[in-house]
Amino acid sequence: xxxxxxxxxxxxxxxxxxxxxxxxxxxxxxxxxxxxxxxxxxxxxxxxxxxxxxxxxxxxxxxxxxxxxxxxxxxxxxxxxxxxxxxxxxxxxxxxxxxxxxxxxxxxxxxxxxxxxxxxxxxxxxxxxxxxxxxxxxxxxxxxxxxxxxxxxxxxxxxxxxxxxxxxxxxxxxxxxxxxxxxxxxxxxxxxxxxxxxxxxxxxxxxxxxxxxxxxxxxxxxxxxxxxxxxxxxxxxxxxxxxxxxxxxxxxxxxxxxxxxxxxxxxxxxxxxxxxxxxxxxxxxxxxxxxxxxxxxxxxxxxxxxxxxxxxxxxxxxxxxxxxxxxxxxxxxx
Amino acid sequence: xxxxxxxxxxxxxxxxxxxxxxxxxxxxxxxxxxxxxxxxxxxxxxxxxxxxxxxxxxxxxxxxxxxxxxxxxxxxxxxxxxxxxxxxxxxxxxxxxxxxxxxxxxxxxxxxxxxxxxxxxxxxxxxxxxxxxxxxxxxxxxxxxxxxxxxxxxxxxxxxxxxxxxxxxxxxxxxxxxxxxxxxxxxxxxxxxxxxxxxxxxxxxxxxxxxxxxxxxxxxxxxxxxxxxxxxxxxxxxxxxxxxxxxxxxxxxxxxxxxxxxxxxxxxxxxxxxxxxxxxxxxxxxxxxxxxxxxxxxxxxxxxxxxxxxxxxxxxxxxxxxxxxxxxxxxxxx
Numbered sequence: 001x002x003x004x005x006x007x008x009x010x011x012x013x014x015x016x017x018x019x020x021x022x023x024x025x026x027x028x029x030x031x032x033x034x035x036x037x038x039x040x041x042x043x044x045x046x047x048x049x050x051x052x053x054x055x056x057x058x059x060x061x062x063x064x065x066x067x068x069x070x071x072x073x074x075x076x077x078x079x080x081x082x083x084x085x086x087x088x089x090x091x092x093x094x095x096x097x098x099x100x101x102x103x104x105x106x107x108x109x110x111x112x113x114x115x116x117x118x119x120x121x122x123x124x125x126x127x128x129x130x131x132x133x134x135x136x137x138x139x140x141x142x143x144x145x146x147x148x149x150x151x152x153x154x155x156x157x158x159x160x161x162x163x164x165x166x167x168x169x170x171x172x173x174x175x176x177x178x179x180x181x182x183x184x185x186x187x188x189x190x191x192x193x194x195x196x197x198x199x200x201x202x203x204x205x206x207x208x209x210x211x212x213x214x215x216x217x218x219x220x221x222x223x224x225x226x227x228x229x230x231x232x233x234x235x236x237x238x239x240x241x242x243x244x245x246x247x248x249x250x251x252x253x254x255x256x257x258x259x260x261x262x263x264x265x266x267x268x269x270x271x272x273x274x275x276x277x278x279x280x281x282x283x284x285x286x287x288x289x290x291x292x293x294x295x296x297x298x299x300x301x302x303x304x305x306x307x308x309x310x311x312x313x314x315x316x317x318x319x320x321x322x323x324x325x326x327x328x329x330x331x332x333x334x
Numbered sequence: 335x336x337x338x339x340x341x342x343x344x345x346x347x348x349x350x351x352x353x354x355x356x357x358x359x360x361x362x363x364x365x366x367x368x369x370x371x372x373x374x375x376x377x378x379x380x381x382x383x384x385x386x387x388x389x390x391x392x393x394x395x396x397x398x399x400x401x402x403x404x405x406x407x408x409x410x411x412x413x414x415x416x417x418x419x420x421x422x423x424x425x426x427x428x429x430x431x432x433x434x435x436x437x438x439x440x441x442x443x444x445x446x447x448x449x450x451x452x453x454x455x456x457x458x459x460x461x462x463x464x465x466x467x468x469x470x471x472x473x474x475x476x477x478x479x480x481x482x483x484x485x486x487x488x489x490x491x492x493x494x495x496x497x498x499x500x501x502x503x504x505x506x507x508x509x510x511x512x513x514x515x516x517x518x519x520x521x522x523x524x525x526x527x528x529x530x531x532x533x534x535x536x537x538x539x540x541x542x543x544x545x546x547x548x549x550x551x552x553x554x555x556x557x558x559x560x561x562x563x564x565x566x567x568x569x570x571x572x573x574x575x576x577x578x579x580x581x582x583x584x585x586x587x588x589x590x591x592x593x594x595x596x597x598x599x600x601x602x603x604x605x606x607x608x609x610x611x612x613x614x615x616x617x618x619x620x621x622x623x624x625x626x627x628x629x630x631x632x633x634x635x636x637x638x639x640x641x642x643x644x645x646x647x648x649x650x651x652x653x654x655x656x657x658x659x660x661x662x663x664x665x666x667x668x
Contacts, residue, residue, distance in 0.1 A: 133559030133591045190529040197528050197563045225467030225570045225613050229531045232556075233563035257467045260612075271608060278594075279559050 002094050002119050002184040003062035005034045007051060009086075011079050012041045013068040019044035021096060022067025024182045028157045032184070034061045039078065044068065053082075053089045063119070065181055066095040073098035083107055087116045094119035096177030121180040123191050124200070131198035131237050133279060138208030139333060142240035143218035143289065144272045146262045148227060148255045150248040151291035151319075152218035153179050158323035159244075160215045166327070169212040173204050175234065179217045189219055189230055197230065201237025213330065214238075218246065222271055223263040224254055235272065239279045241333050243272050244326060245313075248291040249303055265311060286329040288315040336428050336453050336518040337396035339368045341385060341420075345413050346375045347402040353378035355430060356401025358516045362491045366518070368395045373412065378402065387416075387423045397453070399515055400429040407432035417441055421450045428453035430511030455514040457525050458534070465532035465571050467613060472542030473667060476574035477552035477623065478606045480596045482561060482589045484582040485625035485653075486552035487513055492657035493578075494549045500661070503546040507538050509568065513551045523553055523564055531564065535571030547664065548572075552580065556605055557597040558588055569606065573613045575667050576620045577606050578660060579647075583637055584628040599645060620663040622649040 008022040016023070026033050026046045035051035038044070046067075051059065064086040070076055075083070075097060083093055083101070087110045095101050101118040102108050111118050141159065143152035156172055157179075163170035172179070174186025187200045205214040216238045220227030245268050254260040263271075269285050276283040288307055292300035300317060307315040314325045342356040350357070360367050360380045369385035372378070380401075385393065398420045404410055409417070409431060417427055417435075421444045429435050435452040436442050445452050475493065477486035490506055491513075497504035506513070508520025521534045539548040550572045554561030579602050588594040603619050610617040622641055626634035634651060641649040648659045 130590075131560040133594060135593075190527075192528050193524075194526050194528060194531050194564045194567070195524040195561065198560055222566075222609075223612055226465040226532055227529065228570050228609075229563040229565075229567035230528045231563075232566040233528070236559045236562050256464075259469075260467060263612075274605060275556075275562075278557055278597075 002181070003092055004032045004184055005061055006032050006063050006065045007053070007056035007061040007091070008033055008036045008046060008048065008067040009064050009082070010036055010038045010042050010044045010046070011066070011068045011070070011076070012039045013044035016044045018070065019046070019068045021065070021069065021178050021181050022046055024178050025065065025067065028161065028182050034059050037064070037082070039082065053086050053091065057090055062092060063094050064091040066093070066097060069097065075099055075101070075104060080104065080106065084110055087111055087114055092117040092119065094121060094181060096121045096181055098122065121177050122188055124188055126203070128187070128192060128196040128200035128203050130195060131202050133236070135280070136202070136205070136207045136239060137210060138212045138214065139241045140205055140214045140216060140238055141242040141244060141330065142216045142234060142238045143244045143246050144231065144235070144268060145218055145221045145246040146223065146265065146268050147221050147248065147251060148224055150246045151289060152246045155244055155246055155289040155318055155323065155326070156215040156217050157182070158318035159326055162323045162327045163213065169209055171212070171214055173214050173216045175201070175204070175217040175219050186217075189233070190227070194229070197233030198237030201234055202239075205238060216240070221254070222275070223268065225257060225260065232275065235275045236279050240276050240283055241280060242284060242286045242330055243276060245269060245285060245288045246291070247288065250294040265307065269311070282333075284332060285313065286332055287313050287326045289326060290315055290317050292317040292320060336515070337426055338366045338518055339395055340366050340397050340399045341387070341390035341395040341425070342367055342370045342380060342382065342401040343398050343416070344370055344372045344376050344378045344380070345400070345402045345404070345410070346373045347378035350378045352404065353380070353402045355399070355403065355512050355515050356380055358512050359399065359401065362495065362516050368393050371398070371416070373416065387420050387425065391424055396426060397428050398425040400427070400431060403431065409433055409435070409438060414438065414440065418444055421445055421448055426451040426453065428455060428515060430455045430515055432456065455511050456522055458522055460537070462521070462526060462530040462534035462537050464529060465536050467570070469614070470536070470539070470541045470573060471544060472546045472548065473575045474539055474548045474550060474572055475576040475578065475664065476550045476568060476572045477578045477580050478565065478569070478602060479552055479555045479580040480557065480599065480602050481555050481582065481585060482558055484580045485623060486580045489578055489580055489623040489652055489657065489660070490549040490551050491516070492652035493660055496657045496661045497547065503543055505546070505548055507548050507550045509535070509538070509551040509553055520551075523567070524561070528563070531567030532571030535568055536573075539572060550574070555588070556609070557602065559591060559594065566609065569609045570613050574610050574617055575614060576618060576664055577610060579603060579619060579622045580625070581622065582625040599641065603645070616667075618666060619647065620666055621660045622647050623660060624649055624651050626651040626654060
């Protein structure tokens with residue numbers, strides 16, 4: 001568990017998009033985001049108070065979270081002295097970057113000497129079990145997509161927020177770096193060793209109250225030639241009661257695979273159901289979450305009503321319209 | 335690549351079954367197996383000449399392969415002095431055990447000082463790429479099973495042997511520890527990090543002659559809740575032209591999962607085809623390999639002819655009848 005609240009490190013982010021980890025924390029766990037730390041030339045702004053390290057410490061911050069990714073996912077030399085200073089001042093550090101904080105000799109040395117924790121959320125810190133497939137109590141909802149990066153994390157976070165607002169029992173279960181930094185906990189599934197993938201998801205979503213929902217962050221796609229094995233482990237390890245299909249309609253090919261078109265929503269529905277029924281015969285596809293960011297309001301409305309009629313399921317863009325109807329749809333499992 | 339030929343270390347194997355790695359090498363790569371090394375109390379026998387370390391070295395052996403697994407997969411204290419002596423005498427060591435040769439301080443030290451190689455085939459030694467899904471030249475056959483340990487490796491090795499005997503171009507591609515020790519090369523897929531599983535299989539089965547077949551060792555099962563993600567990566571990374579369904583008819587539940595029955599051959603056929611078509615629309619299921627070791631000759635014959643009629647595909651037990659008809663069946667892809 002990463003200690004909260006956070007000071008968000010935006011570094012020298014070239015634009016707002018480069019700071020999408022910080023944006024995610026600001027959007028979904030605003031109570032964790034006490035302030036932002038920006039260096040010269042930073043073009044991102046979360047609308048949070050700009051703070052020095054000592055101001056943030058005084059305000060209660062416990063961890064400096066690297067909320068920015070630069071090209072190649074590396075820790076740039078310009079950042080290094082700020083990170084070292086933060087450790088010395090009393091912060092833990094958290095990062096989802098490819099090159100690890102622990103592999104920076106200076107940072108590792110200071111952290112050890114000062115008793116600070118370096119959270120490299122890209123690598124697992126737990127020895128996960130082999131999955132046993134035993135039915136668990138409580139309910140689970142998994143977002144499955146036609147492709148990578150179509151809004152699966154956003155959908156689960158939006159449903160979690162809606163369920164909290166309604167006073168329902170729900171927990172967002174992070175399975176990727178950004179999700180883990182947002183919530184402070186989770187499984188970095190793409191970095192787990194193959195044999196333990198499904199077991200890691202069972203571990204992440206244990207027995208719970210009968211009326212509790214785990215909202216499991218999806219990864220990859222069953223139709224994505226690079227990452228389908230990761231998605232498969234989520235379906236079998238997650239033992240979902242409810243599936244939400246996620247889609248981005250303007251994409252012309254699978255992310256990173258120019259030769260591969262996207263599957264239809266029907267294909268994703270049918271394959272996901274066959275696979276999920278293996279671990280939970282009662283599983284149902286309950287709704288469709290469409291990322292309409294590249295469509296006009298009118299295009300989006302028309303597309304969503306077409307999909308809704310065609311599939312016989314509620315189809316919404318949770319960013320435009322909220323996740324209320326997706327949460328309503330979970331009631332079919334009661 | 336592990337240097338051949340081998341001296342097979344049988345240690346103090348309590349029975350023949352404990353030495354199944356050695357048996358596999360003896361059965362499938364007899365030219366690699368120069369002799370066996372047995373300690374007091376060893377109950378396994380490969381029918382190879384018993385040799386001392388120096389006799390084996392003189393006969394040309396390069397690597398001492400641990401061909402035995404004891405309970406827990408550990409390196410027992412009784413073995414350790416033999417392994418140390420072998421390193422000092424001039425052998426490399428190869429092992430598929432869970433606890434690693436490199437983690438034994440004495441062995442690591444001697445290997446370093448003497449310039450010997452410790453091959454721990456359970457852990458990857460290559461930085462695999464992310465899969466790109468691009469169509470490769472040459473042909474690929476993958477064995478997919480109703481369960482784990484139903485004879486997928488045996489089937490691929492038997493087909494490889496048959497194809498070599500016929501003068502066809504073929505390569506067995508190992509994806510597990512035993513297969514790697516048998517052939518000296520391969521990918522230990524269950525130990526690969528999730529994001530790189532499919533890429534590891536693409537790496538293992540690169541572009542080849544149009545009339546060359548890779549015979550890819552299968553792992554797990556698409557229907558096994560613990561390991562299905564590994565199997566999925568084999569289907570998408572392997573880009574198979576031909577699928578062989580593997581089955582063991584007397585099993586009452588999935589290996590390690592007492593609550594799970596086995597899927598039907600039809601279910602495995604249909605799901606495997608849908609998934610494999612994503613990366614190779616021309617893929618076909620060409621045959622069925624049945625492990626009939628727990629059936630009488632008459633039961634086996636009757637079962638196989640029933641399956642053959644039901645599925646409309648050649649159904650054989652390659653151990654009883656050879657893999658000839660499975661190899662014949664590949665011709666439908668020409």
